[in-house]
Amino acid sequence: MGSEDDDNRPLGSEPTEEERTDVIRPNTVIRPIDAPDDLATQEAQGLVQPQVTTIEMLAHGTPRDDPTVGIFLEEIEQTVGIHLQADGLHEAETKLTPDTPWRGLHPISLGVNLLPRAWKTIRNMWPVLIFVVIGGERVGMRFVDMLVVLLFALLSVWNTFIHWATLRYRIHQGRLEIRQGLLNRQARTIDPARIQNVELVQNLFHTWTGLVELRIDTAGEQTTEGLLSALSVEEATTLQNQLANLSSLAGTGDGVNDNSEVVVEMGMAEILAFGLTQRTIGTVALITAVGLELLSQTSPDVAADFTVNMQPAMIVAAFMLAFVASWAVSAISSLFRYFGYAMVRLPETIRTTQGLTTKRRVEIPLSKVQMLRIDEPLMRRWMGFGTVHIETAGLSYAEGEQRQAEGIVPMVEHSDLGRVTALAAPHASIDPWTAPLKPAHPRSLYRALVAATVRSSVMIGLGMSLFGPIRWVLPALLPIALVGAWLDWKKQGWLVTPSAIVSRRGFFNRRTFIIARDKLQSVHRVQGPFMRLHGLSRLVVSVAGSRVSLPETGLADSEWIEAELSRNLDQ
Amino acid sequence: MFDASNSSRLDPATIMLWRLQRLIRLVIVGIPTLIGLGFAAATVVRVELAAVVVMTTIAMNIVFTLFWPALEYNAFRYAVREHDLLVQHGVLFKRWSSVPHSRIQHVDTRQGPLERLFGLSRLLIFTAAGSLADASIPGLRTEDAERLRDELSRRGGDDGV
Incomplete structure (x- = not known):
């Protein structure tokens, strides 16, 4: 919001020639005629309460870029007493609306947040901790490492304290305003119509104390733009209902959600199945590696013995063990995460609820859905299920990791995928499981096969120079890679309809993307030298927050x- | 899709600019790195061999730096069409980008010290798709870049977010 400096001009001063070109800019700030020149500075320093009114606030929360703001002008004139002229605002006589009081976080929230935040910081530093536990024969190093970890934990405790002590929020004139910070003060205004999604999180501490954490995501930064780490359930409900009145989000409370419709629910068996089909070979390899590393740290003799006398049977056994461990971990974590999962369709919003100890509720306005991504990894596909990811423009990092999708439906039966995707993206009326997708170009198979040959030859070459007795098994990987490439090519597909773009790729981890065409940001076509040789190219379409490739086409x-895509761009 | 009648090219001075920019980068970063690698390799292989390989690589890099910009210049085309901006670039790896006018969030012009010397500017076009520019046009005369910037950023519409 840095570009609106010129809008903060007090009304008393004459508009310059440049400023006059717009008839009336929606974001124009209206100030009292007798406002001191440094009012804005004083507000920023917190010396006076900000009293800012803008045209669209007066127009009852009309979005900033809405051209219909013009129809409110008469009303604005009556409300504010501003005399509106074609060349700008003149002779204003402003009546400011009364100031809304600021609200703070719940007093108990400090206690609720301190432990989890510190724990999260320490947990995110697990590589350092591993070194501390198993790496340090030299006690000096261990001490320094511990100090670093402690320092970070203390820092996060301090941040939590500052967050709690200084955060103030309110809904003022149709906007959510959040202020926080001790040394670096931050004041943020969020237009409810711009909210991409709202997430309510309740960990165990929250549940015990009857509090809830509210996360509000807009399309701006790669962080959660509005984080209210602990509100009482009552306050959160009030805030949500206020936001709902100003946007297409759904409200909560008595009688609000009578016309809700449960779209998907997940039973215990499905949750466990989701966990079992989630882990890949990569995890198994990691677990095996960590296991071997631990073994060589604790009892080097046994490990040396193990690596020297490694029999194929033992390798298979080790892998089986790693698989079982990986599955168990995955199933349990999936149980914690998705226990009691339900997805509910409200008139203009999708709501998902999930979680055993940490309960989450995500609300996504349907008009903000940018793209659907449906993952069908091999095992899950064989069991007859797929996973639907609902993506908005609110790409964000939360809890130290990038959130892939804002909404997720973990297990949807294959026959049900069409219904779920239609509900989640009503603008893109397409069911990729019944509609015939167009295949990738035949010649792109050659490219895929050549690429697979080159890739696996390099891997096999490396493997054969590294491994001992089992190296003669490795060349068998080449045909497997070729078959994989062929299957992958065979399963690719694309479709462009008047309302949607569909792209499907992958055999082992099949992904189907559904993009509503009215969300399209830009279209790119790429062509490498080999593709040119075959007369092929690949289209890449981007929406806010994601970029999707189509299969190679002629x-x-x-x-x-x-x-086709440029045909109705301006509609 | 592109022919002489409906598309624009960059300013021819861009070729010289690119040559200079890349030569400077080569002298500051590339050549010291290569020489360093040569010294490292000289501990393993014979010194003469390492010296020959390094010298050849440097010579090839210089030749490449001098003639590649001309090819890139030839491959670059852009056109402001009714509904979108179309940019084509790339010699080996070709890329065509179409950015609808209604989806443009903001347009930047940028100018480094060398570009200022040549009187050229870069134009970067941003949409809501991400934090990187969706399309960029280097090597425009500064006044052209500013005119194009104003023209592109003036058109509005639903940004689809």
């Missing part, structure tokens, strides 16, 4: 898609 198809 020249005719590519040009048709490009023409």
